[in-house]
Structures are given as structure tokens and as C-alpha cells.
Amino acid sequence: MNTNTEELASLYVLDELNSxxxxxxxxxxESDTHLLLLVRELEVTLEDQIRNLPQQPAPTQLxxxxxxxxxxxxxxxxVEPVITIRWSTFASWGIAAALLLGVGLTLLVTSPESNPAxxxxxxxxxxxxxxxxxxxxxxxxxxMAVDESENFLxxxxxxxxxxxxxxxxxxxxxxxxxxxxxxxxxxxxxxxxKHGFIAIQNxxxxxxxxxxxxxxxxxxSNVLECAGIIPLQDRQQGLYFFELDEDSPISSDQVAFFIxxxxxxxxxxxxxxxxxxxxxxxx
Amino acid sequence: xxSTAQQEAAIEEAFLLAQVGVGDYEAFRKIxxxxxxxxxxxxxxxxKQPPEAEEALQDTFLKIWNNAAKYDARKSRPFxxxxxxxxxxxxxxxxxxxxxxxxxxxxxxxxxxxxxxETVRQTAVRHETIDQVEQALKEVPDKQKRALELALFSGxxxxxxxxxxxQPLGTVKSWLKRGLFQLRNTLTKPAV
Numbered sequence: 029m030n031t032n033t034e035e036l037a038s039l040y041v042l043d044e045l046n047s048x049x050x051x052x053x054x055x056x057x058e059s060d061t062h063l064l065l066l067v068r069e070l071e072v073t074l075e076d077q078i079r080n081l082p083q084q085p086a087p088t089q090l091x092x093x094x095x096x097x098x099x100x101x102x103x104x105x106x107v108e109p110v111i112t113i114r115w116s117t118f119a120s121w122g123i124a125a126a127l128l129l130g131v132g133l134t135l136l137v138t139s140p141e142s143n144p145a146x147x148x149x150x151x152x153x154x155x156x157x158x159x160x161x162x163x164x165x166x167x168x169x170x171x172m173a174v175d176e177s178e179n180f181l182x183x184x185x186x187x188x189x190x191x192x193x194x195x196x197x198x199x200x201x202x203x204x205x206x207x208x209x210x211x212x213x214x215x216x217x218x219x220x221x222k223h224g225f226i227a228i229q230n231x232x233x234x235x236x237x238x239x240x241x242x243x244x245x246x247x248x249s250n251v252l253e254c255a256g257i258i259p260l261q262d263r264q265q266g267l268y269f270f271e272l273d274e275d276s277p278i279s280s281d282q283v284a285f286f287i288x289x290x291x292x293x294x295x296x297x298x299x300x301x302x303x304x305x306x307x308x309x310x311x
Numbered sequence: 312x313x314s315t316a317q318q319e320a321a322i323e324e325a326f327l328l329a330q331v332g333v334g335d336y337e338a339f340r341k342i343x344x345x346x347x348x349x350x351x352x353x354x355x356x357x358x359k360q361p362p363e364a365e366e367a368l369q370d371t372f373l374k375i376w377n378n379a380a381k382y383d384a385r386k387s388r389p390f391x392x393x394x395x396x397x398x399x400x401x402x403x404x405x406x407x408x409x410x411x412x413x414x415x416x417x418x419x420x421x422x423x424x425x426x427x428x429e430t431v432r433q434t435a436v437r438h439e440t441i442d443q444v445e446q447a448l449k450e451v452p453d454k455q456k457r458a459l460e461l462a463l464f465s466g467x468x469x470x471x472x473x474x475x476x477x478q479p480l481g482t483v484k485s486w487l488k489r490g491l492f493q494l495r496n497t498l499t500k501p502a503v
Contacts, residue, residue, distance in 0.1 A: 031488075038488040041387075042462045043395050044469045054386055071391045072317060073495040077463065078394055079349055080445070086351040086368055087361075091343055094372045095336075177323040184322060269329070 029062060037063065041070045153186065154224075156215040156285045157197060158307035165311050167281040172218050179221045180269075187216045187225035191267050213306055215285045217244075222272035226285070228258070231305060234289060241290045242270060243300055245309050248280035252309075254297055258287070284311045324389035325382070332380030339376060346390070347372075350397045356464050357401040367404055371397045402466035447497035455490030458483055 033056075039045050040053050057064050152167040173179045190197050197214055217224035226242060234240060242255040255270045272278055286307035288300040300309075324345065330338030350371060354364030374396050382392055448456060454476070461472045473483040 034492070035484055035488040038491045039469065039484065041391065042487060042491070043398060044462060044487070058385065068388065069495050070491055071388045073491060073498055074394075074463070075317075075388070075390050076498060077459075077494070078353055078390075081349070081352045081356055083348050084352045084355055086347040087365060090347070090365060090368060091340070094343070094369050094376075097369065097373055098376055177326060180326045181319060181322060269326075 029066070033063065034066070037067050037070060041067060041074055151220060152281045153183070154215070154217040154219065154281060154283055155186075155190075155197065156217065156283070156307075158213045158215070158228075158285060158287075160212075160306060161304070161308065163284055163286065163308040163311055165282060165284070172220060176221070179218065180223060183216055183218055183221075183223055183225055184269075187227065187267060190214060190216065191227055213287075217283065217285075219279050219281060219283065222274060222276050222278065224255075224270055225267060226258070226270060227267040228287070228306060231287070237293075238289050238291055238302070239293060240305065241288050241292075241297065241300065241302075243286050243288065243309065244272070244278050245284040245286075246278045246280050247282035247284060247311055249277055251277045252299060253278050257294075282311060284309050321388050321390070325384045328375075328379045328382045328389055328392075331376065332382065339372075339379075342375065342393075343372060346393050349390075350393065353394065353397055353464075354401055357398070357466060358404060363404055363408075367397065367400045370400050374400070398463075398466070405466045447494050450497050451490050451493045455486040455493065458486040459490045459494075462487055 036045070036049070036053055040050065045053060057067065151169070151171060153170040153172065155166045155168055157164040157166075170182075172182055194214075212230060213226060213228035215224055215226040231240065240258040242258055243252060244255055245252045253272060253276055255272060258266075258268060284307065286300075286309050287305050288302045289305050290297060290300065290302040292301075324342065327338045327342050331342060347368065351364055351368050354367045355361065358364050358367060371393070375393060378396075382389070386392075387395070451459070458472055458476065461467050461475065462469065465472075467475065469483055469487065470480060473480045476483060478486075
């Protein structure tokens with residue numbers, strides 16, 4: 029990495045680049061893992077400087093004032109299911125952490141706050157492999173944390189590990205490498221928290237105005253649910269987080285995952301109308 | 312905070328921001344609880360006056376509420392993202408007040424005795440971190456440190472910093488980079 033790039037990285041984290049320079053630098057960041065690692069380290073360095081200031085709590089009434097201002101200017105936000113996080117970023121953080129600590133990424137850690145198994149029911153995480161016309165589900169017995177953030181972290185670690193090491197995916201998925209030219213992917217889903225990650229690769233480019241919708245069908249109850257629109261933009265691959273409503277009836281350990289291409293632009297679609305591009309609606 | 316703990320906190324905070332992005336008040340409250348103290352402290356450092364810092368903090372959290380859905384973890388860590396919003400808000404206020412940006416220093420941190428409700432362990436860990444950061448700052452040459460202080464807390468652009476320090480722009484950019492790298496190298500150096 030040359031001095032000029034290092035200088036740009038410093039000015040980037042100090043917010044000293046103009047918008048044009050910033051955009052150009054962010055393009056670089058997308059393709060250069062070492063640069064991303066450097067930026068993350070510089071951000072942590074600055075974070076330490078800010079936290080090193082004498083810490084003065086904000087006046088206690090301030091949160092109420094903020095809430096009042098939000099309510100007075102309230103425009104309801106979309107509460108439709110949306111796939112909210114482009115996971116590939118976190119994968120980069122993982123790489124950064126692993127490099128910094130000199131350790132490999134590890135899989136799950138059982139939390140002391142973990143959800144005790146209901147009698148006769150072993151909690152599982154579903155690992156779903158998908159290609160252009162089929163899907164395979166394996167229910168892996170796993171104790172997941174009840175705490176929402178911790179549960180997210182556990183799933184994230186699983187998804188990240190498979191992203192880095194697809195050869196560790198169980199069963200059929202091992203023989204279905206992600207490099208499948210007709211599109212392939214996998215999902216990690218916790219039926220209890222209704223949180224999951226989906227990874228996709230090599231999907232065909234969408235027609236203009238169309239979107240990729242992620243669907244889940246519970247094979248036990250035959251309930252079908254839309255998990256949201258995958259915000260692929262101009263990419264053909266990515267790792268994404270999704271969550272279903274807490275009261276979603278999707279809860280068994282036999283859930284089919286599939287992606288369709290739809291002309292719709294919001295996730296209110298009650299059933300798929302478009303072409304199946306990945307996975308299968310039955311298992 | 313250890314690197315691992317910092318990574319985990321960052322991932323959790325990105326998750327909370329995603330929740331805020333779809334209108335989750337509870338997640339917003341958690342983000343407020345985590346960030347309000349360091350952001351308010353930054354506001355006080357930049358604006359000097361508590362009422363101004365309070366206004367800036369309110370504006371910042373409104374911006375977080377309205378823009379959380381746009382947060383992109385590819386571009387920055389969650390804390391960096393909110394600090395950038397707070398700094399820009401403070402800079403706007405400084406300019407509206409038509410105030411000449413003041414020179415503020417890392418060292419003046421010692422001058423004030425602001426109480427923070429912390430557990431004994433948190434206090435010990437924070438003091439350890441502060442000691443490390445202060446030690447790291449001591450190793451940064453004065454001019455580089457001053458350039459960093461101006462960039463972080465005064466709201467000056469690097470051109471303004473160059474003017475204030477009567478140095479060519481290229482020199483200031485180089486000082487900022489070298490100062491920041493020096494801090495990074497010292498803070499990530501394994502303890503002997």
C-alpha cells in the first residue's frame with residue numbers, strides 16, 4: 029500500500045475528504061480487504077481518542093426531548109420485512125478481527141443465557157443449501173441465545189464461517205459449491221428467534237424494474253411467508269440478514285427457502301408470481 | 312476494551328442501527344444509552360457550552376433516527392458513523408455562531424472533573440484505556456498531535472488547519488497521517 033493511499037485512509041476516517049474524494053475512496057474500499065482492515069484499525073484508534081475525553085453523561089431529560097421531537101415529526105417507518113444488512117461488510121470485520129488477533133474464526137459459543145430446550149424438542153438451526161432448482165435443509169441441533177443481539181451474533185458467526193469456508197457446509201451443500209454458474213446459495217435460520225442470513229452467488233442479472241424476493245415455506249404447516257426483497261442493486265452476490273415477525277408461523281425444522289424474480293417493488297406480495305431463480309418451494 | 316469486545320460491540324451496534332432503521336424505539340434507546348455519553352462529551356469539547364452541546368446531541372440523535380436505514384457497514388463502524396454525524400452537527404453550529412474555531416487539545420481532558428456513573432470494573436478498565444491512550448499520545452510529535460487535535464475537535468478543514476499552522480497543505484496531510492499511524496501503532500502494540 030503506498031503512502032498516498034495511507035494518507036487518504038487517514039483523511040477518510042477524519043472526515044476530511046470532500047464528497048467526490050470520499051466516493052472514490054469508498055469504491056477502493058469495496059475491493060481491497062487490506063485497505064478495509066487499515067481503515068477499521070484507524071477508526072478504532074480514533075474511537076479511543078473520543079472515548080478518552082472526560083466522559084460527561086447527557087442531561088437526564090434529553091432522551092425525552094428527543095422522543096418528543098421524533099413524535100411531533102413522526103412519519104411511520106416501514107415495518108414490512110426488509111432485509112436490512114449487507115453482510116459482506118461484517119465478514120470483512122471478521123477477517124479484520126481474525127488477522128488482528130491471529131486466530132481463526134470460531135463457530136458457536138453456548139451462552140449461559142441460552143434458551144433451555146423445551147421438553148421433547150431439541151432447538152435447531154436450519155442450514156439450507158440452494159441451487160437454481162433445488163434446496164436441501166439440514167437441522168443442526170444448536171443451543172441459541174435468547175438475547176436478541178447475542179442470538180444475532182451467533183447466527184452471524186455461523187454465516188460468516190460458511191462464507192469463508194463453504195466446504196464446512198453440511199451434507200449436500202458440500203457437493204454444491206458456491207461457484208455454480210446458474211446461481212447458488214445457502215441460508216442459516218433460527219426458527220425460534222426467526223432470524224437468519226442468506227448468502228447468494230451468481231444469480232442471473234435481474235430484468236430492469238424487477239426484484240428478487242426471498243420466500244420461506246414451512247413444510248409442516250405449509251405456511252408461506254415473504255422475508256423481504258434482497259437489496260442486490262447491481263451485484264450478483266452477497267450475504268444478507270433477514271428477520272421474520274416474532275409471531276410468524278414459520279417455526280418447524282423443515283423450511284423451504286426460495287427466491288423469485290418479481291415485478292413488485294414492495295414486500296406486501298402475498299404469494300410468488302414470478303419466476304423461481306434459486307432454491308425450491310418444497311423439500 | 313479488547314479488540315474482540317470492540318468487534319462484538321460494533322456488530323451488535325450495527326444490528327441495533329438496522330433495527331432503528333425500521334422504526335424500533337427500543338433499539339434506538341439502546342443506541343442512545345451506548346452513545347449519548349461519548350457524543351455529549353465530544354459536543355462539550357467542541358462547542359464549550361452545555362446548552363449548545365445538548366442541542367447538537369438532540370439534532371444528532373434525530374439524524375440517527377431518520378437516517379439509520381442508510382447506515383452502510385461497508386463504509387464505517389457504527390461508532391465512527393455517529394461520531395461523524397455529531398462532529399458535522401457541531402461544525403455547523405460553530406459556523407452558524409460565526410465563531411472562530413478554537414484550539415482544543417487532548418491534554419485539557421485532565422482539567423475537568425466530570426462524574427460518570429460507572430461500575431468499579433468499568434472505571435478500572437476505562438482508566439487503563441485512558442492510560443494507554445495518554446501514553447500513546449505522548450509518543451506523537453507535537454506538530455502531528457496539534458494537527459490531529461485541530462482536525463478532530465476544532466471543526467477546521469485540513470486547508471484551514473494548514474492556514475492556522477502556517478504550513479503547506481501537503482505537510483499537514485502528512486502530519487495527520489503520521490500522527491494517526493503513530494497512535495495506531497502504539498495502541499495496537501502488544502504489551503510487554
